[in-house]
Amino acid sequence: MTKRLKVAEILRTEPLNTTVQVKGWVKAFRNNQFLALNDGSTSTNLQVVVDFENTDSAIIDRIKFGAAIRAQGTLIESQGKGQKVELKATEIEIYGDCNPEEFPLQPKKQTLEFLREHAHLRFRTNTFAAVFRLRHKLAFAIHKFFEDRGFVYLHTPVITASDAEGAGEMFRVTTLPMDNPPRTESGEVDFSQDFFKRSTNLTVSGQLEAELGAMALGEVYTFGPTFRAENSNTTRHLAEFWMIEPEVAFNDLQDNMDLAENMLRYVIQFALEHCADDLKILEDRLIEEEKSKPQDQRSDMSLTEKLRFVVENEFVRLTYTEAIDILKNSTPNKKGKFQYPVEGWGTDLQSEHERYLVEKHFKKPVILTNYPAEIKAFYMRQDEPKEGVPGPTVSAMDILFPGIGEIVGGSQREERYDKLVRRMHEMHIPEEELSWYLDTRRFGTCPHAGFGLGFERLVLFVTGMTNIRDVIAFPRYPGSAEF
Ligand code: ATP
Ligand code: MN
Numbered sequence: 001m002t003k004r005l006k007v008a009e010i011l012r013t014e015p016l017n018t019t020v021q022v023k024g025w026v027k028a029f030r031n032n033q034f035l036a037l038n039d040g041s042t043s044t045n046l047q048v049v050v051d052f053e054n055t056d057s058a059i060i061d062r063i064k065f066g067a068a069i070r071a072q073g074t075l076i077e078s079q080g081k082g083q084k085v086e087l088k089a090t091e092i093e094i095y096g097d098c099n100p101e102e103f104p105l106q107p108k109k110q111t112l113e114f115l116r117e118h119a120h121l122r123f124r125t126n127t128f129a130a131v132f133r134l135r136h137k138l139a140f141a142i143h144k145f146f147e148d149r150g151f152v153y154l155h156t157p158v159i160t161a162s163d164a165e166g167a168g169e170m171f172r173v174t175t176l177p178m179d180n181p182p183r184t185e186s187g188e189v190d191f192s193q194d195f196f197k198r199s200t201n202l203t204v205s206g207q208l209e210a211e212l213g214a215m216a217l218g219e220v221y222t223f224g225p226t227f228r229a230e231n232s233n234t235t236r237h238l239a240e241f242w243m244i245e246p247e248v249a250f251n252d253l254q255d256n257m258d259l260a261e262n263m264l265r266y267v268i269q270f271a272l273e274h275c276a277d278d279l280k281i282l283e284d285r286l287i288e289e290e291k292s293k294p295q296d297q298r299s300d301m302s303l304t305e306k307l308r309f310v311v312e313n314e315f316v317r318l319t320y321t322e323a324i325d326i327l328k329n330s331t332p333n334k335k336g337k338f339q340y341p342v343e344g345w346g347t348d349l350q351s352e353h354e355r356y357l358v359e360k361h362f363k364k365p366v367i368l369t370n371y372p373a374e375i376k377a378f379y380m381r382q383d384e385p386k387e388g389v390p391g392p393t394v395s396a397m398d399i400l401f402p403g404i405g406e407i408v409g410g411s412q413r414e415e416r417y418d419k420l421v422r423r424m425h426e427m428h429i430p431e432e433e434l435s436w437y438l439d440t441r442r443f444g445t446c447p448h449a450g451f452g453l454g455f456e457r458l459v460l461f462v463t464g465m466t467n468i469r470d471v472i473a474f475p476r477y478p479g480s481a482e483f
Contacts, residue, residue: 008041066098130278141270156206170201202227210247221246240476247450256449380411410451417441
């Protein structure tokens with residue numbers, strides 16, 4: 001039996017003049033002779049030269065774009081240009097025909113919108129195959145980054161009874177009959193009769209549970225799906241997305257920023273080193289896409305230049321208060337060009353403001369820190385009052401990326417029991433429900449910090465895609481949960 005080799009293996013080792021067998025899908029077939037075969041192991045196709053004089057014409061007729069086949073023959077140095085080796089086939093077997101009249105994909109450029117509607121088939125395009133190979137490599141790089149630094153990968157629950165942010169927007173999990181749920185005497189739905197004997201939902205973040213782990217294991221991270229029922233029809237939001245959440249005992253805000261920045265640099269560098277072929281495909285795609293934009297909206301850097309720029313340059317770090325000053329005095333604000341004018345200290349930044357800071361003012365990734373307590377979550381550490389800062393702030397940090405906006409949100413956590421409880425009361429977060437969380441502050445509490453990195457926003461940045469729905473295989477967003 002001749003061994004089956006993957007196309008990537010063949011191109012890596014080039015075992016010339018050996019008999020090999022490859023299996024894959026037809027990408028192109030011209031002159032009844034030159035067949036481009038791809039098996040997903042690499043973006044590069046293998047040229048298979050079909051011996052059309054000695055191959056059954058019924059077989060030749062079935063070699064169509066998209067068909068699954070097996071080819072066997074001798075690997076030789078390529079006669080044509082464009083590839084170093086080619087397979088001189090002596091045997092072709094068809095596994096699965098692909099009727100070009102019915103197959104929705106065509107061997108030509110198709111719009112991303114069209115492909116989103118055919119998401120079950122879009123892996124078969126060069127663009128999406130590259131996106132999903134890159135997504136895999138980035139996930140691997142994240143695990144490697146943490147593994148090399150002694151972190152423990154903690155699997156936090158998908159079904160929880162808590163809401164980490166203290167705000168709604170959760171998907172409920174229940175087995176109660178929807179049409180006629182049991183009711184309490186006062187008429188509310190009686191969740192004590194539900195599966196978990198309480199009301200539960202899909203997690204919006206694994207952070208609170210990760211903090212529990214960090215209080216013994218020291219350095220932990222989660223990497224799992226999170227769910228938000230927010231009705232955000234943007235190119236940056238999904239209802240189901242993956243989040244990486246490290247949590248580190250004894251880290252302060254500075255350590256937290258260093259960890260996040262090092263991690264982002266590491267995984268982007270990893271992609272540059274290990275995914276050159278796929279990045280090339282995506283870089284070319286982006287150049288094509290930008291051709292349809294007016295000159296001033298095109299980026300002045302190519303995709304890989306942009307990635308290298310992030311790896312080689314330190315992120316800018318400044319406080320929210322400093323950022324507000326810059327924004328207030330910015331040209332677009334003075335000329336009334338912002339949709340939301342920057343009024344002053346205390347308001348949340350809109351994505352147009354974040355993008356101005358990153359893309360126009362600093363032209364670099366930015367880490368904003370020490371946000372007003374009012375606009376951040378209850379668990380963030382309260383800062384000492386500071387001169388020139390109008391109100392109370394917390395040790396929060398958001399990392400803003402060009403073209404993306406917020407990619408990371410994190411903070412040093414409030415480790416002081418009294419201050420934490422006071423804040424929970426102020427924000428009307430019931431203490432009883434989070435008694436398990438408060439125990440960390442009652443027994444051996446310590447300074448600690450962590451953050452959440454939205455995985456799809458990272459993949460979006462590295463692949464240069466423009467819509468978050470194109471970097472997750474089966475996107476969930478308002479009105480759509482197909483496949
Ligand atoms: P945004 O303001 O962009 O909605 P957020 O402040 O709600 O973000 P966090 O709750 O801090 O975000 O979540 C941490 C990270 O998770 C964000 O920095 C972002 O990368 C990612 N993220 C948040 N919401 C979504 C979403 N709906 N879809 C995809 N990624 C998300
Ligand atoms: Mn949000």
